Amino acid sequence: MPSTERSTIHRYAELTWPEVAERAADDPVCVIPVATLEDHGHHLPIDTDAVIAETLAERAVLARPGRALLLPTVTHGYTPHHMDFPGSITIEWKRFVDYLVDIGSSLIHHGFRRILFVNGHGSNVPLVDMAARLLMLERRDVIAATFWYLSTPESAELLARTRDSETPGGMAHACELETSLYLAIHPERVQMDRAVKEIPDWDSDTVWMDWNDGPLSVKGQWSGWTESGVIGDPTVATAEKGRIWLERAVEEIADHIDELHRRAPRTGRDHHEGAGAALHTREGTT
Numbered sequence: 001m002p003s004t005e006r007s008t009i010h011r012y013a014e015l016t017w018p019e020v021a022e023r024a025a026d027d028p029v030c031v032i033p034v035a036t037l038e039d040h041g042h043h044l045p046i047d048t049d050a051v052i053a054e055t056l057a058e059r060a061v062l063a064r065p066g067r068a069l070l071l072p073t074v075t076h077g078y079t080p081h082h083m084d085f086p087g088s089i090t091i092e093w094k095r096f097v098d099y100l101v102d103i104g105s106s107l108i109h110h111g112f113r114r115i116l117f118v119n120g121h122g123s124n125v126p127l128v129d130m131a132a133r134l135l136m137l138e139r140r141d142v143i144a145a146t147f148w149y150l151s152t153p154e155s156a157e158l159l160a161r162t163r164d165s166e167t168p169g170g171m172a173h174a175c176e177l178e179t180s181l182y183l184a185i186h187p188e189r190v191q192m193d194r195a196v197k198e199i200p201d202w203d204s205d206t207v208w209m210d211w212n213d214g215p216l217s218v219k220g221q222w223s224g225w226t227e228s229g230v231i232g233d234p235t236v237a238t239a240e241k242g243r244i245w246l247e248r249a250v251e252e253i254a255d256h257i258d259e260l261h262r263r264a265p266r267t268g269r270d271h272h273e274g275a276g277a278a279l280h281t282r283e284g285t286t
């Protein structure tokens, strides 16, 4: 039996292999932060998405002791549209999906059945979602999920009520939101004196970016939208707003952990089985 001290370890990578086997038997939620390295204006480090995703995931795991384990962050993601900006590192989209599926499949191999991807980078969204779907198709008794943080109705309402930047556009990238979150986590790494507001002229009622984008998705090269890399207004960011939004995002993720922890898999059944057996019997009698 592990010591009490060892049994409270929340980071997967700090366990020994017998401890991993013991934890798998408890059927916890494996929480995997996913991010990318890319430009976040002149004022935020390129690791912004990784720092935010990891902080949110770790605090949510700590808020649910015994129910969840924190996996190491998948630092690199899909960001070819940011390669005009020095620092961005991109993984080819299919390789990225395969890599996430490989991580999930490894966990499943060791007996884990519940996986929550905490993604901090917008352009990863469809690919992380695809990886989660593929894991559930691979194994019917697995539950894998992802989401875009601060997007539940309560969170959207909180953002609308507490933001100072204009909408749409003030909260898209290296913006009021991401800058406030980083200020709440590592203020010493944020160069607020270099923050600039940059919101494109959308020239459209349907094409725009904000924390949740407009109804029509048009992306292309990031440098076609912004000179500084910013889309939004980081000049109005504060650590205080960051703390409020961080707390809300952690609650949201802790709730997702509860949901995944209690959920029973909907395994379905293959309706070909009966048809195949009937065909076989028919063939056998002729």
Ligand SMILES: [Zn+2]
Pocket (backbone or CB within 6 Å): 040, 048, 049, 120, 121, 173, 174, 178
């Ligand atoms: Zn970001």
